[in-house]
Amino acid sequence: MAANKLRPRLDEREWKITLVDQDETHYYQPGFLFLPFGTYKREELEKPKRRFIPAGVDLIMGEIDLVEPTENQVKLVDGTVLPYDYLIIATGTHPTPEETPGLGDDEWRKSVFDFYTIDGAEALAEKLETWEGGKLVLNIIEMPIKCPVAPLEFIFLADAFFTERGMRDAVELEYVTPLPGAFTKPVASKYLGDMLVERKIGLESDYMLERVDTENNKLVSYDEREIDYDLLVTIPVNMGSEYIARSGLGDEFRHVPVDKYNFLSPEFDNIFALGDAAALPTSKAGSVAHFGVDIFTENFIDYIHGRQMREQFDGHANCFIESGHGKGMLIDFNYDTEPLPGKYPLPGVGPFSLLQETEANHWGKLMFKWMYWNVMLSGRAMPIPALMSMAGKIREEVQ
Numbered sequence: 001m002a003a004n005k006l007r008p009r010l011d012e013r014e015w016k017i018t019l020v021d022q023d024e025t026h027y028y029q030p031g032f033l034f035l036p037f038g039t040y041k042r043e044e045l046e047k048p049k050r051r052f053i054p055a056g057v058d059l060i061m062g063e064i065d066l067v068e069p070t071e072n073q074v075k076l077v078d079g080t081v082l083p084y085d086y087l088i089i090a091t092g093t094h095p096t097p098e099e100t101p102g103l104g105d106d107e108w109r110k111s112v113f114d115f116y117t118i119d120g121a122e123a124l125a126e127k128l129e130t131w132e133g134g135k136l137v138l139n140i141i142e143m144p145i146k147c148p149v150a151p152l153e154f155i156f157l158a159d160a161f162f163t164e165r166g167m168r169d170a171v172e173l174e175y176v177t178p179l180p181g182a183f184t185k186p187v188a189s190k191y192l193g194d195m196l197v198e199r200k201i202g203l204e205s206d207y208m209l210e211r212v213d214t215e216n217n218k219l220v221s222y223d224e225r226e227i228d229y230d231l232l233v234t235i236p237v238n239m240g241s242e243y244i245a246r247s248g249l250g251d252e253f254r255h256v257p258v259d260k261y262n263f264l265s266p267e268f269d270n271i272f273a274l275g276d277a278a279a280l281p282t283s284k285a286g287s288v289a290h291f292g293v294d295i296f297t298e299n300f301i302d303y304i305h306g307r308q309m310r311e312q313f314d315g316h317a318n319c320f321i322e323s324g325h326g327k328g329m330l331i332d333f334n335y336d337t338e339p340l341p342g343k344y345p346l347p348g349v350g351p352f353s354l355l356q357e358t359e360a361n362h363w364g365k366l367m368f369k370w371m372y373w374n375v376m377l378s379g380r381a382m383p384i385p386a387l388m389s390m391a392g393k394i395r396e397e398v399q
């Protein structure tokens with residue numbers, strides 16, 4: 001998105017853009033949620049990355065080994081050295097099962113699964129196809145994770161999936177989270193917590209996992225609470241790419257600290273971080289990456305011409321929450337305003353409803369895949385403003 005938006009704004013005789021990526025394939029990650037339940041197949045969620053790279057941008061396929069910020073250069077694993085005037089880091093965040101004792105051992109993808117990778121989601125689809133029931137535990141190990149609503153969506157879809165297969169009575173569902181409730185923000189947490197209760201899904205909150213005892217099928221927390229499972233679906237710790245730590249650019253999760261309004265590193269005045277790679281106090285989500293890049297582009301053009309950056313990102317996030325049986329919810333929030341009920345994007349009209357389950361929201365979520373492949377990635381304008389609006393929102397407080 002950044003390359004697509006910047007290329008037409010920068011004179012090709014003066015500005016060279018080089019894009020480095022280690023993977024020829026681009027994945028539609030929001031689709032991973034649906035793979036385990038057979039709604040999508042792998043082929044619908046992957047496309048060659050080259051298709052989205054504009055003319056006038058050099059694409060180098062290779063793994064970044066190190067950034068040397070004082071030398072203004074990037075080193076690749078194959079020894080290539082790329083000098084830069086400005087560096088934009090957008091290498092995302094990824095599940096790292098190896099961070100948690102017990103994950104990634106012999107039981108990995110036998111009784112313990114993830115769905116944050118395409119291979120994990122596909123393996124889980126195969127497991128669910130023949131699973132005869134028992135206790136399914138969904139566990140978030142540590143925050144922050146990308147798309148913090150995806151685990152809730154998974155458990156709602158699991159409830160619908162087993163109900164539709166006529167085996168819901170044979171399945172116990174439990175949602176185990178380090179958060180004090182179903183979600184990070186109080187109003188949404190109340191709505192989503194009520195949905196767990198309605199669906200008879202157990203909630204274990206404030207759960208800080210220490211290890212997974214795969215021999216005895218148990219989660220063990222630091223305060224010694226043990227939770228049994230027959231099938232564990234886990235969201236491993238999400239961490240930025242390893243080179244971030246080697247380059248001394250990251251926090252404890254290898255996410256890059258930046259100014260939350262303009263994405264500039266406070267330490268290096270020619271390094272920006274965008275999308276999931278950035279340590280921002282909002283959700284790690286495609287919508288945040290997309291809104292953020294709109295703000296970034298305008299600011300970057302000013303910045304390189306020595307002008308003040310005039311735009312300020314507000315942390316705008318916009319996420320559909322699939323809730324099963326052809327319905328979904330929507331949340332829209334930013335750094336200062338938590339998700340509130342109401343209508344979106346047109347006040348009073350919608351067609352989408354905030355914090356309310358509707359069929360229109362479900363169709364919005366499914367339609368988004370088309371928008372992603374055909375509009376968003378190529379940097380075309382989307383009909384949604386980058387900054388959040390209070391129009392259509394109803395203020396509500398939770399006691």
Ligand SMILES: Cc1cc2nc3c(=O)[nH]c(=O)nc-3n(C[C@H](O)[C@H](O)[C@H](O)COP(=O)(O)OP(=O)(O)OC[C@H]3O[C@@H](n4cnc5c(N)ncnc54)[C@H](O)[C@@H]3O)c2cc1C
Nearest residue numbers: 021022023029030063064091092147241275276285286287
């Ligand atoms: C299950 C699931 C459901 C989701 N649902 C939603 C949703 O409904 N709505 C929403 O808004 N968001 C959702 N998301 C989140 C969304 O997919 C991400 O926030 C978004 O893709 C982030 O984009 P990014 O460009 O920052 O990082 P990524 O898309 O992860 O891209 C990072 C790139 O960096 C490359 N890279 C990494 N390390 C290196 C290296 N060392 N060398 C070279 N290249 C490297 C990778 O190959 C990759 O191409 C979901 C995510 C998941 C996993």
